[in-house]
Amino acid sequence: MTKTIHRLPALRDHFTYVREQSVALCQPLRPEDYVVQPHPDVSPPKWHLGHTTWFFENFILAAYSPGYTCFNPELNWFFNSYYESQGPRIKRSSRGNMTRPELAVILAYRQYVDDSLQALLASDHPEQEKIAELVELGLHHEQQHQELLVTDIKYILGTNPLFPPYREISPPAKDTKHFSFPRPSFVTISGGLQTIGHQAEGFCWDNELSVHQVYLEDFQLSRRLVTNGEYLAFMNDGGYERFELWQMEGIEWARQLDVKAPLYWNQDEEGNWLYYQLNGGLQPVHPQLPVTHLSWYEADAYARWAGARLPTEFEWEVACRQLAPAVKPYQNWADSGQLQAYAPVREEPQLLGTVWEWTNSAYLPYPRYPRPEGALGEYNGKFMVNQMVLRGGSCATPHSHIRLTYRNFFQTDKRWQFTGIRLARDL
Secondary structure, three states, X not given: OOOOOOOHHHHHHXXXXXXXXXXXXXXXXXXXXXXXXXXXXXXXXXXXXXXXXXXXXXXXXXXXXXXXXOOOOOHHHHHOOOOHHHOOOOOHHHHHHOOOOOHHHHHHHHHHHXXXXXXXXXXXXXXXXXXXXXXXXXHHHHHHHHHHHHHHHHHHHHOOOOOOOOEOOOOOOOOOOOOOOOOOOEEEEOOEEEEEOOOOOOOOOHHHOOOEEEEEOOEEEEOOOOEHHHHHHHHHOOOOOOHHHOOHHHHHHHHOOOOOOOOOEEEOOOOOEEEEEOEOEEEEOOOOOEOOOOOHHHHHHHHHHOOOEOOOHHHHHHHHHHHHHHOOOOOOOOOOOOOOOOOOOOOOXXXXXXXXXXXXXXXXXXXXXXXXXXXXXXXXXXXXXXXXEEEOOOOOOOHHHOOOOOOEEEOOOOOOOOEEOOOEEEO
């Protein structure tokens, strides 16, 4: 994280806003929805509300607030996620067993910590600058969990046989029988020696440091994301059965799928493809919107089928910098208040805020990576193995949380996040 000069009143206001946003995301849920965990990768909404609170209590209040009394020390067992340095914790796959403490206790916990944190920020603590930096980090951590909340809620509801909508909003009218979409348009990106990494003032994660240079050949990048209709053509061409398109472990993974299609796609009795959307529930697949909820395996196989490839994360970042002046402001951020939020919309050219775009880069440290010491050094550094980088943010990402150097990362089989495809090709 880069050092910044904090204006405490603005930070306190932003703290209130972010903390309220997490609770607001859960408002459409039924009480039963807060607890279930249908997959080990998915955490119950109640756990997210507690864990983000534990982060502030454990790393800031307990360390810096004189005489602070923990709300309930037993909650550490539930809400420590993966910090070995912070003691024992519940198994990730067992978070759905947490029927107690009940939601009312978790909300009281949040209020207790919020009040204590605001009082600390209003004090004349001698380490106020350090506290402010940690609060800023904690807020970005909470915004990560807000995105996870959206995607976990979608999995909880979207894998329910009743397909209950998150919000009762009628989907826009669309013609799924007659449609057309233009062939992908590619723009040439200049290569050469390029500077990579976070170069601006303000917050960034440690994995965006340090700034370094890479050499790139000139290449081409698609102006838009791959659409549902284009991906359906891949499916109809036997894409999931054609072993020559897949990595070896990818085709073995694909053969195990119950439905050979993106996550949340299902066919009705007449063979029409439907997909689950948070707004409105189950509905016909819109052919012209970006395809999403794909694994890296699927993205890589599709790119090969299309005669292209996935960009490296360095190509993606350089292209984003070069195309930035031509990219119009985006309106569909997760915290925008737009009714279409939490679903990709057709916005082109646009590299930020639609879907997380798989790259062909392994998640590795940059040269001279400054892995932080202490507990917070566990945040990113220890995951730099067996994962692939994604760039760009998604429709579930808060606006103030994303930037073009942001490095997300997942294992190659993960697809419950809003993940999609942008093609690249060599000259």
